[in-house]
Amino acid sequence: MIEVKFILYLCLSLLLIGFVLSVLYSFTDKNSNSAQKRIEKLLPGINCGQCGYLGCQAYASALANHEAQANLCKPAGADVAKQLSELTGSSLESGQDYEEQLFTPRTVAYIHDEKCTGCGKCKRKCPVDAISGVLKQAHVVDPKECIGCDECVATCPEKCIEMIRQDHTLEHFNWNIHSVQIKSGN
Ligand code: SF4
Ligand code: SF4
Ligand code: SF4
Incomplete structure (x- = not known):
């Protein structure tokens, strides 16, 4: 039992x-x-x-x-x-x-057209033909073509070219990094 x-x-x-x-x-x-x-x-x-x-x-x-x-x-x-x-x-x-780790920092030239006299010096200096414009008219930079070499900036007698930071896009995402650094735990 x-x-x-x-x-x-x-x-x-x-x-x-x-x-x-x-x-x-x-x-x-x-x-x-x-x-x-x-x-x-x-x-x-x-x-x-x-x-x-x-x-x-x-x-x-x-x-x-x-x-x-x-x-x-x-x-x-x-x-x-x-x-x-x-x-x-x-x-x-x-x-x-x-942001810096994920995206390759990128700057491109920007012409302040209100000051540009259209002298064409920047256009002649640009190694990749990123600048367009006709003589005596404001010139413009194609940000897609600009490689950010900075060459045009010093060439401009009117000091109207500025290097500006390009917005991040997937086109210049840094595909080579493994990860961003995050440490675990607190
Ligand atoms: S920064 Fe270099 S590539 Fe860009 S527009 Fe100026 S000269 Fe051309
Ligand atoms: S060098 Fe300066 S003033 Fe001359 S075309 Fe280029 S941006 Fe305009
Ligand atoms: S597969 Fe992985 S890396 Fe790709 S989107 Fe999904 S979670 Fe992100």
């Missing part, structure tokens, strides 16, 4: 432990799924594989499970890297210029 009771208690205990474990598992699973969903929403969804994972979903899953760094998705850019680091608990190194 005692043996039967013992077996009964044992079975009940095992059932109870199994129930508790399954509740705990479903709770953690739900949490990691919702974290993954939030991460996925931040990623570009282009599945390019540059992060080293088989698409955005796989990377999001690795991030949600704290198995990947938050800075591996280059197409997403610096802002998303920051948001991912906050979501996954890693911190950004202070003073780090993430």
